[in-house]
Amino acid sequence: MAYKNKYRYGPPALKNNVDMQLQSAFSDGNWSTVVRLAAKRFATFKDPYYEAIKVSAEAQQQGAAEKCAVLVHVDELVKSKKTPDIDTLDLYEWACQDFIGYEIDFAETFGPLRARWVKANASSPMAASCLQGCLEQWDLVSAQQIAATLDKTNANSADRRYMFWNITLTFLLSVSPQCTEASRKVYSLLTVRQLQKAADITENSDKLEKTDRGLLTEEEVCLYYRVLLSHGTKEEFLTRLRSPKLGAISQLRQGHKLLFCECLDALETWGEWDTIYELCRDALKLGLDGSTTPFFVCDLRIWKKALDEVQDVLKQFIELKDKATPMYKKNISLALLETTFGLPSTTINPNHENKALSPKVIQIGLFLDQYYERFAAFDDVKGYVAELGYEEAKTFLEDVLPKIPGENPTKAQQIIITALESRLRYTLTTCPQTLSPHPTVVEGTDQGKPFQCRVCTKFAKSPCEDCLKKLIVDAAEAYSQIATDKELLATIPKLDRDPRLDLALVMGNSLLKLSGLRPGLSNFAQSLWQDVQPDVLLQAVLLLDTQLKVTPNDNGLRLLLVQLYLLFGCASYAYQLWVPLEVKRTIQDALSPLFFDRISSISPGLFQGTKPLMEPLRAYYSQSLRDPSPVRIWDAFSSGSYTSILDMAEYDKKLRTSCTLVMTLVEERRATRYFGGKLDVDIDDHILAADIVEDTTLVHKTDYGSFPNLESSNGPPIQEFIRLGPGPSQYLDLLTYTPPKDYKPSKPADAAARDKAYTLESLTRINTSLTDFLHKPTTPTLLTTSETNYYTALSLLSALTLTAISLPKSEPSVPNIVSQTTQSLKTTLTTLRAGLMSPKSPVAVSTQQAISSLCDMPAFASVRDIAMAAKLSAGFVLSYHEKETARDKSGKSGLHKEVVAEMKALESAATKTLADAKAHVGVLKGVMNESGWLDRLLNVVLGEEDKEQDEVTEKVSQVVEGRGGAEEWAGKVVDSWREGVKGWGMVRFE
Amino acid sequence: MANFRRFRPDDLNKLSKCNLDPLTETYELSFYLQYYAKWPSLFQVAEDENGNIIGYIMGKLESSPNVYKISEHYLPWHAHITAVTVAPEARRLGIGKLLTEQLEAAGDAGNAWFVDLFVRKTNHKAIKFYESMGYSIFRVVKEYYGDHSTDPTQNSEDAYDMRKPLKRDVKKEHIRDDGEKHEVDPTDVW
Numbered sequence A: 001m002a003y004k005n006k007y008r009y010g011p012p013a014l015k016n017n018v019d020m021q022l023q024s025a026f027s028d029g030n031w032s033t034v035v036r037l038a039a040k041r042f043a044t045f046k047d048p049y050y051e052a053i054k055v056s057a058e059a060q061q062q063g064a065a066e067k068c069a070v071l072v073h074v075d076e077l078v079k080s081k082k083t084p085d086i087d088t089l090d091l092y093e094w095a096c097q098d099f100i101g102y103e104i105d106f107a108e109t110f111g112p113l114r115a116r117w118v119k120a121n122a123s124s125p126m127a128a129s130c131l132q133g134c135l136e137q138w139d140l141v142s143a144q145q146i147a148a149t150l151d152k153t154n155a156n157s158a159d160r161r162y163m164f165w166n167i168t169l170t171f172l173l174s175v176s177p178q179c180t181e182a183s184r185k186v187y188s189l190l191t192v193r194q195l196q197k198a199a200d201i202t203e204n205s206d207k208l209e210k211t212d213r214g215l216l217t218e219e220e221v222c223l224y225y226r227v228l229l230s231h232g233t234k235e236e237f238l239t240r241l242r243s244p245k246l247g248a249i250s251q252l253r254q255g256h257k258l259l260f261c262e263c264l265d266a267l268e269t270w271g272e273w274d275t276i277y278e279l280c281r282d283a284l285k286l287g288l289d290g291s292t293t294p295f296f297v298c299d300l301r302i303w304k305k306a307l308d309e310v311q312d313v314l315k316q317f318i319e320l321k322d323k324a325t326p327m328y329k330k331n332i333s334l335a336l337l338e339t340t341f342g343l344p345s346t347t348i349n350p351n352h353e354n355k356a357l358s359p360k361v362i363q364i365g366l367f368l369d370q371y372y373e374r375f376a377a378f379d380d381v382k383g384y385v386a387e388l389g390y391e392e393a394k395t396f397l398e399d400v401l402p403k404i405p406g407e408n409p410t411k412a413q414q415i416i417i418t419a420l421e422s423r424l425r426y427t428l429t430t431c432p433q434t435l436s437p438h439p440t441v442v443e444g445t446d447q448g449k450p451f452q453c454r455v456c457t458k459f460a461k462s463p464c465e466d467c468l469k470k471l472i473v474d475a476a477e478a479y480s481q482i483a484t485d486k487e488l489l490a491t492i493p494k495l496d497r498d499p500r501l502d503l504a505l506v507m508g509n510s511l512l513k514l515s516g517l518r519p520g521l522s523n524f525a526q527s528l529w530q531d532v533q534p535d536v537l538l539q540a541v542l543l544l545d546t547q548l549k550v551t552p553n554d555n556g557l558r559l560l561l562v563q564l565y566l567l568f569g570c571a572s573y574a575y576q577l578w579v580p581l582e583v584k585r586t587i588q589d590a591l592s593p594l595f596f597d598r599i600s601s602i603s604p605g606l607f608q609g610t611k612p613l614m615e616p617l618r619a620y621y622s623q624s625l626r627d628p629s630p631v632r633i634w635d636a637f638s639s640g641s642y643t644s645i646l647d648m649a650e651y652d653k654k655l656r657t658s659c660t661l662v663m664t665l666v667e668e669r670r671a672t673r674y675f676g677g678k679l680d681v682d683i684d685d686h687i688l689a690a691d692i693v694e695d696t697t698l699v700h701k702t703d704y705g706s707f708p709n710l711e712s713s714n715g716p717p718i719q720e721f722i723r724l725g726p727g728p729s730q731y732l733d734l735l736t737y738t739p740p741k742d743y744k745p746s747k748p749a750d751a752a753a754r755d756k757a758y759t760l761e762s763l764t765r766i767n768t769s770l771t772d773f774l775h776k777p778t779t780p781t782l783l784t785t786s787e788t789n790y791y792t793a794l795s796l797l798s799a800l801t802l803t804a805i806s807l808p809k810s811e812p813s814v815p816n817i818v819s820q821t822t823q824s825l826k827t828t829l830t831t832l833r834a835g836l837m838s839p840k841s842p843v844a845v846s847t848q849q850a851i852s853s854l855c856d857m858p859a860f861a862s863v864r865d866i867a868m869a870a871k872l873s874a875g876f877v878l879s880y881h882e883k884e885t886a887r888d889k890s891g892k893s894g895l896h897k898e899v900v901a902e903m904k905a906l907e908s909a910a911t912k913t914l915a916d917a918k919a920h921v922g923v924l925k926g927v928m929n930e931s932g933w934l935d936r937l938l939n940v941v942l943g944e945e946d947k948e949q950d951e952v953t954e955k956v957s958q959v960v961e962g963r964g965g966a967e968e969w970a971g972k973v974v975d976s977w978r979e980g981v982k983g984w985g986m987v988r989f990e
Numbered sequence B: 001m002a003n004f005r006r007f008r009p010d011d012l013n014k015l016s017k018c019n020l021d022p023l024t025e026t027y028e029l030s031f032y033l034q035y036y037a038k039w040p041s042l043f044q045v046a047e048d049e050n051g052n053i054i055g056y057i058m059g060k061l062e063s064s065p066n067v068y069k070i071s072e073h074y075l076p077w078h079a080h081i082t083a084v085t086v087a088p089e090a091r092r093l094g095i096g097k098l099l100t101e102q103l104e105a106a107g108d109a110g111n112a113w114f115v116d117l118f119v120r121k122t123n124h125k126a127i128k129f130y131e132s133m134g135y136s137i138f139r140v141v142k143e144y145y146g147d148h149s150t151d152p153t154q155n156s157e158d159a160y161d162m163r164k165p166l167k168r169d170v171k172k173e174h175i176r177d178d179g180e181k182h183e184v185d186p187t188d189v190w
């Protein structure tokens, strides 16, 4: 079954009876000799196989006519309805390799030919490799036909795969776009029926033989349930689930856990809580009565599901606990916590005594008693602490937590508790129970503080700023205490987790909140700095960066910083932090957006490095999506892993429409355009974008799992505070809504040659797409303000160009819409220009202004892109006009006078904007080249040298060891800004 | 805190806690999927409450290719651990051990003679981990790795081929006490 090798790495072997001379010419790739010899043999023997050799060899030669002759022969084979010769098929398929998917469709040629051959030769060992061939081209229709033939021929074979290949493929076909609507129902029914029958055979026979057509292996059983889930009824699923042989528990008893897990998933989506409870309880009992390794079933998930009456079982497990691995001990402890939190408070505390020291508080205490020193302690209890009432939380933090390390704690134990407490206090600032509502209008004026903080009693916003400040001060003190204590410093490497990291995270997160950063703020509605205090935000970055030097291996901290630096426009520095994470190969799809999303608009200069920036990503997708079929799918077929087949097919579908894939293409193309480079193909024709069409929903799988998240579930996680834009950028739209370079007007030379109708048609298409997209209710929530501006401008431009070109010259008056649209575009350009810095401006650029511009590069990029699109569109219309006038001297062609005038005005406005944009970069460059930047930056972050600092700044200074300690950092930030500006200096503005 | 279940391809989007750790290698998609396709029940994960993968084991059940049958290095039917890893935050809780035991049980169920694996000679933690579960060195593969994990001046590193006998090996024929003295070339390993 070495099918793959045969075609990918070289030609198939010729039939044995072919003479040596021809054989060796063929294996040497001596095609002209092969053509000559094969023609001769054909004349002599009249065996059409020789003609096939000749035609296939011709296809290897240069001439277009020879190359394509094979296509005609294939077509004849298909039409003839005769059973083809398998060796001829192999030859032709090899010779057509480069045509498949382009000139010919496998599913209409080789697929049906192979299916036809198998029908006539069902017991040949080659039949399975025909199946493989069809699967590798993902021709499910032919594959299913072959599988059905094979199943029929091998109906009671001990090789059970034939039966299940048939079922699996019938199922795959029934859910595939390759299936016609008419057959879909038939195939669905067929799959269910076949499996039902098999299930009944299993249930009704004492012992199943390999040759029986029942369900035998775990994979076969699970395939049945998967199909039921998709095409069967819920009732049947639920009944089978409890059945004696194929039920989830009986499978579990046989050591098959997959079904159990999948059933829980299904039941959960249906909300079948009673059944879930029943199953989990039975599973736990199975663990106790020795029917399976007790801990095989001790997942936390199972415990959580079996909550209510579980206390009993739990007790028995606790007795077993000493023998259990620490993991399950911990799961059991967490289960205890979960039970306490899951029960109505009246059951666990009927008398409402001492509300503060509630069973919940006690249970958290008991858990931490065992686990407070462990790496994951905070994450384990965070959710529970956040659920405590205010009084409970207070008691927990003040009375319970400090006593956990016992009477005589070591210094290390104390500091671990401090770090844990600090993080939990931070989490509580994100919980509503720490704030009471309070009238915000006092004596007629709005105080802007709608709460009273229950912790510090002050009036507050959410979160309470006074509490955040206190957290910083306390954490800084603890941090400094560690830094000066040699004994403690020596113990830290032996701890599960460096407490300094935790304290730094509390300080960093508190500063981020204090700076005014909020989810969505970084969408650049206006400058980030209109709402955010740069000094405080920079303090957070400085502090976290200082900590990264202490704990360089903490990936969460590193990722946090990467995002923060991107927000700050320090892309080259962010890249330096990113590289050591070694995000490569498979994990790129989930992790690369953390660095690369929108990167071309932050820092196009990064694309000018020695290595192509996105090469590893492109290579990953090229490799993983090279074949039309899911990677390794045949392996799963030949191993009888039916559920793997289904999951791999699903995964493949998602990967082909991955947001990260599209990001890869778009970012690179945008950068290429910035530098005036040429793009090889239109995005629509890009091989990696083959599965992406206008209404494709892109699959977004960014993995934020490693981010340190101190927030409670009452608010958004930290990444939403610091991300550039709302979620990953909507790359699909950039693709289908054709960015400027792909935008047809940018190629005036081609366009003029094209038929006017074609131009109008593509303009209409672009315009309709853009309008639809902009009117979708979800769109505004997906784009940054600059992105919205950009797409709006493109939509207007396409409408304008369309009207301009289609309006007859003879029309007495031009519709208002033309001047209105032009006016609106000109106004947009004027507004955008006003935001740019000009070298003529009399006042020197302040540090704050410069920093704010440096952080606003994505908005700046949109100014450039809008102006460029306007210029190209107007230029296109005007050159169209000129060509028409030149072509047709009668004066009847060409465009309306007023239209020409409007376009000239638009072109001029756009040109001015571009010139100003270029000047803006020049100003930035000038400012960044001024001396004294280290001090200027440090003055912003830590205040001027001889001025008094506020308490928070003073503490932050202490942690980072003052200006001296922060200097190296400031140097890196300034260098990175300079580098970014230098990159923008290379971008084309005309 | 942790659930154990079979790997599924979507888990590849949740590997950051394990794979950003420098000791854990990240492979091409086809590598993971090959295991998932051929030995799905030997590819198990531990996931945390948020669905992040905090540990996984990837293994196979095989013997050496038939052409090597006459070689002294021929390996009979056995289970092999290709990768086992636990996220730093979840180590020393027994997750690695549970994953490995699961694979050993599958090996016993599949009537394998032993479980084996390769580990860098300098990966002391992992060696301790395997030893704690009854694995011992069977042979040393010279310069098995193309780089060195702790010494950047070297361009190769030896591997220990470690083994644990399974139930089928009643007479303990497939292990030896002086494995460290048996050196082989990477070309003897298939």
Ligand SMILES: CC(C)(COP(=O)(O)OP(=O)(O)OC[C@H]1O[C@@H](n2cnc3c(N)ncnc32)[C@H](O)[C@@H]1OP(=O)(O)O)[C@@H](O)C(=O)NCCC(=O)NCCS
Pocket (backbone or CB within 6 Å): B023, B024, B083, B084, B085, B086, B087, B090, B091, B092, B093, B094, B095, B096, B097, B098, B117, B118, B119, B120, B123, B125, B126, B128, B129, B130, B132, B133
């Ligand atoms: C090796 C590794 C998988 C162990 O996983 P783990 O879940 O932490 O291990 P367990 O908790 O199951 O440990 C079981 C036993 O192994 C031993 N052990 C594990 N880690 C150890 C260490 N760092 N030092 C000494 N012994 C150790 C102990 O005896 C332990 O039992 P104990 O905790 O009761 O003392 C994990 O450290 C890891 O992922 N390392 C990086 C990747 C790697 O090197 N993989 C192996 C490649 S071949």
